[in-house]
Amino acid sequence: MSSSSLPAARAAAPSHPPSQRGFALLLLAGVLWGTGGPAGHLLQAQGVAPMAVATYRLLLAGLLISAFLLVSGELRRIPVSRPLVRRLAVNGVLHAVFQMLYFGSLALIPVGLATLVKIGSVPVFVAVGVCALSRTRPGARLAVPVLLAVAGLVLLAGFPGTGGSPARLAGGLACALGAGLAFSAMTLLNRKPVEGLPPLVNTGLGMLAGAVLLLPAGAAAGLAVPVRADSLALLAFLGTVPTVLAYLAYFAGLRTASDTGAAVGTLAEPLTAALLSVAFLGEVMTPLGAAGAVLLLASMGAEPLSRAIGGRLRR
Numbered sequence: 001m002s003s004s005s006l007p008a009a010r011a012a013a014p015s016h017p018p019s020q021r022g023f024a025l026l027l028l029a030g031v032l033w034g035t036g037g038p039a040g041h042l043l044q045a046q047g048v049a050p051m052a053v054a055t056y057r058l059l060l061a062g063l064l065i066s067a068f069l070l071v072s073g074e075l076r077r078i079p080v081s082r083p084l085v086r087r088l089a090v091n092g093v094l095h096a097v098f099q100m101l102y103f104g105s106l107a108l109i110p111v112g113l114a115t116l117v118k119i120g121s122v123p124v125f126v127a128v129g130v131c132a133l134s135r136t137r138p139g140a141r142l143a144v145p146v147l148l149a150v151a152g153l154v155l156l157a158g159f160p161g162t163g164g165s166p167a168r169l170a171g172g173l174a175c176a177l178g179a180g181l182a183f184s185a186m187t188l189l190n191r192k193p194v195e196g197l198p199p200l201v202n203t204g205l206g207m208l209a210g211a212v213l214l215l216p217a218g219a220a221a222g223l224a225v226p227v228r229a230d231s232l233a234l235l236a237f238l239g240t241v242p243t244v245l246a247y248l249a250y251f252a253g254l255r256t257a258s259d260t261g262a263a264v265g266t267l268a269e270p271l272t273a274a275l276l277s278v279a280f281l282g283e284v285m286t287p288l289g290a291a292g293a294v295l296l297l298a299s300m301g302a303e304p305l306s307r308a309i310g311g312r313l314r315r
Contacts, residue, residue: 025249025253026250026253028268030271032241034269035241035242036057037276040053043234043235046228048231055218055223078196083195084194087190088209093209093210094185094189100214102118102179105175109168109172109173109176126188152294155295191254
């Protein structure tokens with residue numbers, strides 16, 4: 001093949017738009033996050049305090065990523081600036097608030113319901129934030145998936161039954177909604193990258209800062225963990241799979257995902273948590289909950305479908 005034909009060959013080769021790659025990374029992050037709720041619930045069932053679970057999750061993940069950055073020399077190459085420090089500080093606060101409220105909700109209401117409300121509220125919060133920041137009304141590409149998500153969440157809210165007191169239910173739902181709000185703020189904040197702050201550094205140092213903020217409260221609540229193989233394995237899993245790997249996929253995906261992708265991409269989390277809760281924690285999926293799960297899948301599928309249709313119409 002001659003050099004003059006290379007550009008044409010490249011143009012003819014199939015490619016995936018950055019927004020689709022970003023959406024796929026957000027879906028992956030949602031699946032990985034979905035394993036965190038059941039793992040945290042199992043740790044709490046072994047006597048580990050919710051605040052300790054939140055603290056250890058951020059601390060292990062932050063130390064792991066920071067150690068890698070230090071050994072690789074990446075930290076020395078970071079150009080320290082006021083916007084970079086400000087971003088890391090705000091992310092640290094949001095990480096701490098998010099983890100504290102989420103694991104607090106797991107102590108009050110079932111895993112499936114807590115995860116559902118927490119991440120399920122994100123599409124609404126993000127859609128409102130996107131429209132407020134851009135001072136525009138939501139278009140059909142953003143509104144349709146969000147409305148499907150809300151309808152699915154209303155149905156899925158029947159899974160599982162809480163069986164607790166109204167005060168316990170109200171407290172758990174309030175914590176889960178607060179966690180969703182904190183996560184949404186993190187989503188909106190990190191859609192605009194800071195120069196010189198790659199996703200790995202943003203993730204690792206932000207989590208480490210959040211862990212430092214949580215340590216006093218964690219110490220007051222008690223940081224004791226049973227010295228058993230299964231407990232230590234759960235802690236290691238919680239700090240790596242639904243934390244390190246999930247947040248790396250999340251921050252990388254946010255950079256190129258569309259507004260709709262950012263709003264609904266992580267809805268894979270409540271579905272994953274719900275299925276794992278049914279399989280391993282004895283929670284029961286109701287028929288309405290199953291219908292809600294189908295609508296959530298439809299809301300996630302609406303984003304790439306609308307882009308594919310739009311791409312064909314423009315040809």
